[in-house]
Amino acid sequence: MGDEDWEAEIIKPHVSSYVPVFEKDRYSSGANGDTFNRTPASSEIDDGSSRRDHFMRSGFASGRSLGNRDAGESNKRENTSTMGGFGVGKCFGNRGFSNNKFEEGDNSGFWREANNDGEDNQTRNRGFSKRGGYQDGNDSEASGSSRRGGRDSEFEQDEGTQRTSGLFGSRRPALSSTGNGDIYQSRSGNGSRRGGYKGLNEEIITSSGKNSWKSEAEGGESGDTQGPKVTYIPPPPPEDEDSIFAHYQTGINFDKYDTILVEVSGHDAPPAILTFEEANLCQTLNSNIAKAGYTKLTPVQKYSIPIILAGRDLMACAQTGSGKTAAFLLPILAHMMRDGITASRFKELQEPECIIVAPTRELINQIYLEARKFSFGTCVRAVVIYGGTQLGHSIRQIVQGCNVLCATPGRLMDIIGKEKIGLRQVKYLVLDEADRMLDMGFGPEMKKLISCPGMPSKEQRQTLMFSATFPEEIQRLAGDFLKSNYLFVAVGQVGGACRDVQQTILQVGQYSKREKLVEILRNIGDERTMVFVETKKKADFIATFLCQEKISTTSIHGDREQREREQALGDFRCGKCPVLVATSVAARGLDIENVQHVINFDLSSTIDEYVHRIGRTGRCGNIGRAISFFDPESDSHLAQPLVKVLSDAQQDVPAWLEEIAFSTYVPDFSGSTRGNVFASVDTRKNYQGKSTLSTAGFSSSQAPSPVDDESWD
Numbered sequence: 001m002g003d004e005d006w007e008a009e010i011i012k013p014h015v016s017s018y019v020p021v022f023e024k025d026r027y028s029s030g031a032n033g034d035t036f037n038r039t040p041a042s043s044e045i046d047d048g049s050s051r052r053d054h055f056m057r058s059g060f061a062s063g064r065s066l067g068n069r070d071a072g073e074s075n076k077r078e079n080t081s082t083m084g085g086f087g088v089g090k091c092f093g094n095r096g097f098s099n100n101k102f103e104e105g106d107n108s109g110f111w112r113e114a115n116n117d118g119e120d121n122q123t124r125n126r127g128f129s130k131r132g133g134y135q136d137g138n139d140s141e142a143s144g145s146s147r148r149g150g151r152d153s154e155f156e157q158d159e160g161t162q163r164t165s166g167l168f169g170s171r172r173p174a175l176s177s178t179g180n181g182d183i184y185q186s187r188s189g190n191g192s193r194r195g196g197y198k199g200l201n202e203e204i205i206t207s208s209g210k211n212s213w214k215s216e217a218e219g220g221e222s223g224d225t226q227g228p229k230v231t232y233i234p235p236p237p238p239e240d241e242d243s244i245f246a247h248y249q250t251g252i253n254f255d256k257y258d259t260i261l262v263e264v265s266g267h268d269a270p271p272a273i274l275t276f277e278e279a280n281l282c283q284t285l286n287s288n289i290a291k292a293g294y295t296k297l298t299p300v301q302k303y304s305i306p307i308i309l310a311g312r313d314l315m316a317c318a319q320t321g322s323g324k325t326a327a328f329l330l331p332i333l334a335h336m337m338r339d340g341i342t343a344s345r346f347k348e349l350q351e352p353e354c355i356i357v358a359p360t361r362e363l364i365n366q367i368y369l370e371a372r373k374f375s376f377g378t379c380v381r382a383v384v385i386y387g388g389t390q391l392g393h394s395i396r397q398i399v400q401g402c403n404v405l406c407a408t409p410g411r412l413m414d415i416i417g418k419e420k421i422g423l424r425q426v427k428y429l430v431l432d433e434a435d436r437m438l439d440m441g442f443g444p445e446m447k448k449l450i451s452c453p454g455m456p457s458k459e460q461r462q463t464l465m466f467s468a469t470f471p472e473e474i475q476r477l478a479g480d481f482l483k484s485n486y487l488f489v490a491v492g493q494v495g496g497a498c499r500d501v502q503q504t505i506l507q508v509g510q511y512s513k514r515e516k517l518v519e520i521l522r523n524i525g526d527e528r529t530m531v532f533v534e535t536k537k538k539a540d541f542i543a544t545f546l547c548q549e550k551i552s553t554t555s556i557h558g559d560r561e562q563r564e565r566e567q568a569l570g571d572f573r574c575g576k577c578p579v580l581v582a583t584s585v586a587a588r589g590l591d592i593e594n595v596q597h598v599i600n601f602d603l604s605s606t607i608d609e610y611v612h613r614i615g616r617t618g619r620c621g622n623i624g625r626a627i628s629f630f631d632p633e634s635d636s637h638l639a640q641p642l643v644k645v646l647s648d649a650q651q652d653v654p655a656w657l658e659e660i661a662f663s664t665y666v667p668d669f670s671g672s673t674r675g676n677v678f679a680s681v682d683t684r685k686n687y688q689g690k691s692t693l694s695t696a697g698f699s700s701s702q703a704p705s706p707v708d709d710e711s712w713d
């Protein structure tokens with residue numbers, strides 16, 4: 001499968017857990033019955049405890065139907081067939097049209113991922129028969145099915161467009177420039193049949209009739225198969241030192257991180273460190289840390305760095321924006337330096353010492369930039385490869401030398417298949433956004449990775465997992481990847497929202513959402529705002545709608561070409577477009593300076609994703625605001641976990657939300673869906689030992705005699 005075009009794949013969960021009394025502290029007891037003392041991360045406890053006018057005029061469909069999920073199915077069909085939808089193919093060039101061969105070339109397996117709910121036909125009707133580009137808001141409903149059923153692949157799409165029309169897609173039947181080179185278009189559903197991600201409990205059927213997780217090589221851009229070539233070569237990042245070390249300021253709440261309770265479970269955890277000096281890193285690393293503006297460790301760094309330096313496997317869970325990237329990069333680089341890594345040199349087969357995987361292209365690129373920053377001036381060479389870019393480009397990057405390989409899963413498997421990467425030297429395997437990397441979407445590919453010939457066994461490599469959320473079932477799956485004695489670090493509430501984000505939930509029905517959005521954005525002014533919607537089409541639609549309202553907006557989602565995605569992110573980062581409409585592709589990991597607001601135009605289907613989405617603001621001690629539109633018609637399943645997240649983060653909980661939560665109360669929590677209330681702690685149920693950190697976490701006392709580290713429930 002390819003990476004990350006997964007904004008719409010998760011089944012709307014059936015919430016099965018509710019804690020009517022919202023405990024302020026769930027940490028007194030571990031999941032296994034052990035008692036863990038939660039300790040603040042530090043002894044220093046703070047008791048003070050132009051709008052761009054690029055709107056498109058043509059083809060705006062009836063506002064009424066836009067964004068109306070409630071409209072009946074027949075109505076939807078009628079709209080899509082008769083109007084051709086939004087823009088009538090003018091504003092949103094419909095790439096799908098030019099890619100009909102995909103539609104017809106159904107023998108490639110993923111086309112046949114027949115949707116159990118019949119959504120396939122629907123999508124095709126929308127995507128091909130009508131060809132109208134963006135249609136009405138009702139599409140969100142159908143795409144919602146797609147969310148549950150299908151995972152669109154952008155790889156083939158990119159290639160399809162680029163191969164026949166040149167890099168910038170002149171084949172598009174109709175394009176509308178937004179004024180800054182940004183182009184909105186809807187690819188409709190055509191690519192969506194091939195990508196391979198299916199929702200939970202659904203199958204991907206290949207042409208051979210077997211279930212399969214396709215890598216890019218299998219179904220995409222490797223060139224081995226019928227997929228067209230992707231030609232996009234991302235521009236190289238700036239090489240000057242100022243750009244490499246550019247960073248934003250920590251916020252007023254940065255020091256408050258020290259008050260967050262930290263829990264380490266597992267045996268023989270090394271003590272946390274207080275300062276960078278204590279980590280005993282080499283001089284070059286220290287100098288890079290200083291140039292990056294880091295003067296003080298964040299809690300996850302205080303605990304994770306010594307654990308990784310001690311050679312232990314780690315699962316670490318810490319709130320969004322609290323420095324998890326450096327928490328794994330710094331000790332890995334320190335080890336590499338200490339071990340006297342061989343300087344990279346040109347070789348057809350590269351054998352990196354470290355592989356880092358993340359679910360989205362933009363995120364892996366960001367991690368790469370961090371790796372490049374911290375390894376500046378050393379002989380460690382970091383390389384990034386990701387889908388939607390020319391495969392040859394990835395190979396050229398790799399053969400020049402590669403110590404740290406940052407990759408999205410699909411591209412990684414392709415490159416391994418092409419024997420450009422050997423795994424024998426892998427000492428560190430890092431799964432960032434690990435819960436995402438292990439779920440139904442990427443899990444199979446990750447399993448493939450660790451079973452690849454040459455990949456050292458888990459006993460022989462160090463495996464590190466980081467995320468802000470770790471559902472229990474995913475923690476259990478992680479056991480296949482980690483040594484049995486791995487350590488678990490929980491900074492604050494596992495899966496909890498960052499407290500620096502002020503959360504507001506507004507009850508807004510589907511019909512009123514756009515009006516409310518415009519009202520809020522006008523009040524916000526030019527402050528950077530991410531607006532999350534549930535489907536790719538809706539992202540295009542809302543972005544265009546906002547442009548019509550003269551609110552300078554761009555969009556990012558899995559149906560946009562990689563070049564467009566990078567352009568959109570760039571325009572947003574630099575403030576050229578202060579509003580970014582995004583699907584879940586941008587929910588995790590992205591660290592963008594000055595994002596002051598997140599608006600959930602559509603609430604996410606899971607609470608975990610909500611936590612990640614709102615975590616795009618309020619980072620690194622800065623304050624942020626998140627406003628979420630709650631439509632009781634479609635979002636009541638989230639009421640319980642939302643109330644929990646809000647109360648845990650000490651936010652106001654609206655009475656109406658509590659009422660909905662109680663009315664949808666599900667007492668029998670099975671812990672089996674992604675929509676449930678998150679795990680509180682390490683889920684190793686039979687775990688006998690515990691590491692209790694006292695006096696602000698800088699000494700550890702061990703539990704008496706461990707019995708069976710390996711026991712899982």
Ligand SMILES: Nc1ncnc2c1ncn2[C@@H]1O[C@H](COP(=O)(O)OP(=O)(O)OP(=O)(O)O)[C@@H](O)[C@H]1O
Nearest residue numbers: 294296297298320321322323324325468589591620
């Ligand atoms: N010790 C530190 N001092 C100053 N800034 C830091 C420190 N650690 C990290 N940062 C900065 O904080 C920001 C957030 O870090 P990072 O992206 O690693 O967060 P994260 O925990 O991985 O978030 P997410 O869960 O959203 O992926 C980055 O800009 C990073 O450079």
